[in-house]
Amino acid sequence: MNRLAYTPTDKAPVPDLGTARIPVDRYTDPAYMALEDEKIWSKTWLLAGACCDVEKPGDYFVFEIMRESILVTHADDGQLYAFYNVCQHRGNRLRGQGCGFSERLACAFHGWEWRLDGSLHHVPEAHDFPQGTPAEELALPQLRCQVWGGFVWVSMDPDIESLEEYLGVIPDHLAPYEFEKHVLVADETIEWNCNWKTSVDIFSETYHVRGVHPESEFIADDVNVQMDVYGPHSRFIAPMYIPSPRKIGPDKALNEIMVDYLKSEGFPVEDFTGDVTTLRSAVASHKRSMTNDNGLDFSKLTDDQLTADYHYNIFPNVTFNLFGEQMWMFRHRPHPTDPNKMYFDRMIFNRVPEGEVSAEAKAGAVDLFVELGEGQVEGRPEHDFYRYGEKSSGLLLDQDASCLAGVQQGLHSRGTKGFWISRHEIRIRNFHHWWEKYVSG
Numbered sequence: 001m002n003r004l005a006y007t008p009t010d011k012a013p014v015p016d017l018g019t020a021r022i023p024v025d026r027y028t029d030p031a032y033m034a035l036e037d038e039k040i041w042s043k044t045w046l047l048a049g050a051c052c053d054v055e056k057p058g059d060y061f062v063f064e065i066m067r068e069s070i071l072v073t074h075a076d077d078g079q080l081y082a083f084y085n086v087c088q089h090r091g092n093r094l095r096g097q098g099c100g101f102s103e104r105l106a107c108a109f110h111g112w113e114w115r116l117d118g119s120l121h122h123v124p125e126a127h128d129f130p131q132g133t134p135a136e137e138l139a140l141p142q143l144r145c146q147v148w149g150g151f152v153w154v155s156m157d158p159d160i161e162s163l164e165e166y167l168g169v170i171p172d173h174l175a176p177y178e179f180e181k182h183v184l185v186a187d188e189t190i191e192w193n194c195n196w197k198t199s200v201d202i203f204s205e206t207y208h209v210r211g212v213h214p215e216s217e218f219i220a221d222d223v224n225v226q227m228d229v230y231g232p233h234s235r236f237i238a239p240m241y242i243p244s245p246r247k248i249g250p251d252k253a254l255n256e257i258m259v260d261y262l263k264s265e266g267f268p269v270e271d272f273t274g275d276v277t278t279l280r281s282a283v284a285s286h287k288r289s290m291t292n293d294n295g296l297d298f299s300k301l302t303d304d305q306l307t308a309d310y311h312y313n314i315f316p317n318v319t320f321n322l323f324g325e326q327m328w329m330f331r332h333r334p335h336p337t338d339p340n341k342m343y344f345d346r347m348i349f350n351r352v353p354e355g356e357v358s359a360e361a362k363a364g365a366v367d368l369f370v371e372l373g374e375g376q377v378e379g380r381p382e383h384d385f386y387r388y389g390e391k392s393s394g395l396l397l398d399q400d401a402s403c404l405a406g407v408q409q410g411l412h413s414r415g416t417k418g419f420w421i422s423r424h425e426i427r428i429r430n431f432h433h434w435w436e437k438y439v440s441g
């Protein structure tokens with residue numbers, strides 16, 4: 001398929017979604033969790049994991065969503081498959097969380113075995129089953145499974161439209177980022193004290209920057225942010241390397257936080273003679289001038305893309321933050337039983353020179369936002385799980401998580417009458433519009 005040469009930046013038409021308050025019991029009432037399970041998690045395409053975890057035959061990973069555990073495999077026929085991760089004998093989980101390699105899927109309970117394409121391979125004492133062990137009946141139950149953007153997507157709905165149709169404009173918009181030229185450098189899950197939708201919401205707007213991320217006001221513009229909605233999905237474009245209009249003085253000089261940030265990125269700030277109005281183009285030129293040394297290919301990205309956060313939400317629970325050198329994938333996963341908790345999954349990918357996915361390339365890749373821990377460049381980074389407060393997730397995420405814990409408490413109050421939403425927060429209104437559509441069936 002021919003993709004667009006560049007990511008379009010035209011403003012999408014703004015749908016009229018009214019101005020009513022958005023009800024909040026959907027964030028706190030367990031009854032809505034069951035409804036979401038039935039109407040959203042089992043009726044949409046879900047990002048299950050990264051293709052790099054199922055690169056070769058024998059590779060598999062497990063993706064958990066609500067009560068389901070889903071096993072994604074790379075079989076000997078070269079195909080990727082997704083199965084419910086349950087033994088067909090008496091229901092044991094076949095594999096625990098995480099990724100691995102295995103030639104067969106053997107159950108640890110009584111030793112039944114499947115091939116990686118889900119076909120039944122072996123039943124111990126098969127002669128003792130008077131009803132037989134028919135291979136077709138006892139194959140692993142399969143889910144829809146497709147690949148896009150370097151990720152494996154699955155759906156529990158056998159009748160769902162193709163992933164391509166579901167994603168709408170998104171693959172066209174993001175093709176210039178060339179996800180295939182990125183490698184996974186960090187992977188973690190943090191249990192947060194809030195409902196998964198509060199997390200989708202907070203990453204849909206920059207209105208909260210002034211309250212929650214006071215440092216960011218000095219390096220990114222939280223006001224002149226373009227908001228676009230595309231059906232259930234959405235985007236914002238948030239300029240970086242220019243402060244919030246509230247933080248630009250009459251002389252338009254660079255502030256100290258910006259100067260430190262530029263230094264941390266290796267921008268030769270001492271040679272820069274411009275001001276905040278010319279900084280973004282200077283940073284873009286600098287990034288392009290470095291490509292001979294670092295081998296990174298930015299040819300399909302505009303200067304604006306090299307100096308902004310192109311931020312896409314894919315319904316229901318995926319956020320991409322795209323910076324050119326680096327891509328963050330956030331997945332906002334529900335807790336299976338508690339509406340006041342969620343799992344925040346973060347995968348970070350660095351752009352590397354074409355064809356280079358070696359440890360050396362990962363080590364040498366531009367590393368703007370994340371300091372790799374020791375040992376993380378050797379092959380796949382280890383998946384890290386922790387709860388909010390047990391350790392830092394970096395300043396920005398700590399600030400968001402701390403805020404959301406308070407929001408979740410407030411949503412239980414008799415005094416909370418529903419969200420009062422601004423134009424800037426159109427992505428939140430749009431998300432809820434589609435959430436309601438799905439939930440009402």
Ligand code: FES
Nearest residue numbers: 087089090107110
């Ligand atoms: S439950 Fe898996 S072999 Fe018995």
Ligand SMILES: [Fe+2]
Nearest residue numbers: 202212213400
């Ligand atoms: Fe935030």
